[in-house]
Amino acid sequence: MARKTLKAYMLRLQLQAIEPIELDEHPGSALRGAFFRALWGRFCARQEEKTCAACPLVQACPVSALVAPLRDEHPRGRDIPRPFVLAPPEFPTREEQAKHLAALAAHGKPFASYFPASGYERLSWGARVEPEGSFSFGLTIFGTMVKLLPYVVQSALVMEAWGVGRPLRENGGRRGRFQVERIALVDPFGGRTQALYQRGTPRVAKPELAITARQVRARARRLPTDELTLHFLTPTRLIATGQLIHHPHLPTLVARLTERFDALTHEYGEYGEYGEDGEDEADGARISDSLPESPVNESAKTGSLAGNMVETDEDDPRRRAKALLEAASHIQLAEDETRWKDVASYSSRQRRATPIGGFVGRAVYAGAFPLALRELLVWGEALHVGKNVVKGDGLYRIAVG
Helix, strand or coil: CEEEECCEEEEEEEEEECCCEEEECCCHHHHHHHHHHHHHHHHCCCCCCCCHHHCCCHHHCHHHHHHCCECCCCCCCCECCCCEEEECCCCCCHHHHHHHHHHHHHHCCCCCCCCCCEEEEEECCEEEEEEEEEEEEEEEEEHHHHHHHHHHHHHHHHHHHHCEEEEEHHHCCEEECEEEEEEEEECCCCCCEEEEEECCECCCCCCCCCECHHHHHHHHHHCCCCEEEEEEEEEECEEECCEEECCCCHHHHHHHHHHHHHHHHHHHCEEEEECCCCEECCCCEECCCCCCCCCCHHHHHHCCHHHCCECCCCHHHHHHHHHHHHHHHCCEEEEEEEEEECCEEEECCCCEEEECCEEEEEEEEECCCCHHHHHHHHHHHHHCCCCCHHHCCCCEEECCC
């Protein structure tokens, strides 16, 4: 049976400051804006159009495909999920660096959420990077949109001249400029890397390192089955029945993440052949789910997230989503060490600021975690969850050990 599978290509862009750069505590919105301006300025052929939707080239344009994908037939309207997310730079304190190194020594190689930085100063509202200092950020591309990787690399190079962060008087009123030293694909579970671009080398290598269903399943099986700790590293903004959720309510998180996973797989997944026993012939991964027994779960066993599949029958994802939500509803929030963080994003197009804040911090969940639910949460480490994910929101990591 032909079914769609999703892959995620996690990029790490290493930058070196050539002027002072000052970034806010949550600079994802500024980075997304800089990326959009560079992509639009370099590759948009009809910049006089007010929106991508009004452009006659919309169906063949890399700008539209990356930052404003549109589909007339989409069941929930014209907008569909963007095929990328950002992971903002990290500027850890010495204590945080020591804890990270200790975690590496004690538990092997946890998810590669740590992006090295040097030559910076932590400030109460963010960080300042001095010339010749370095920092990095992540950009993850989903599925078939990896074909646009050369446009992403070229846009990153355009960002060099435009700069990023706060305009500074010492820079002549400009944002601080930088050089892209290296762009690499990273394997967050095994610690492998693949260099795609190196300063001085004009060619971009073919991407060969991706997050796949097999890797997700392997990590999920190593996780505890009775208690999980999630660290929400950037503001996570969840909506349920039109209301903003101020705490890490697991059923809401699972509902939004299931919707996101299915939408991304539908839009950017690739078809593969699967045997009747659930063996992924291309991936070598067997489906062996363990959702709790219930009237809806028998179908979920064969069409489960464990196989990273979307059935051609549209009813199946809904049954599976219901089963996952039911499993999440029996899990307790044992410890809630999260806090609300107000963050605003300014839109030059709309000429106003919009709130993109959410909760950050640590949450411990206790209960029975079936394999499919653990897999969904592992996928969430790459996909992010909630609103404003292209601006870096909704980034979390599952604690190791």
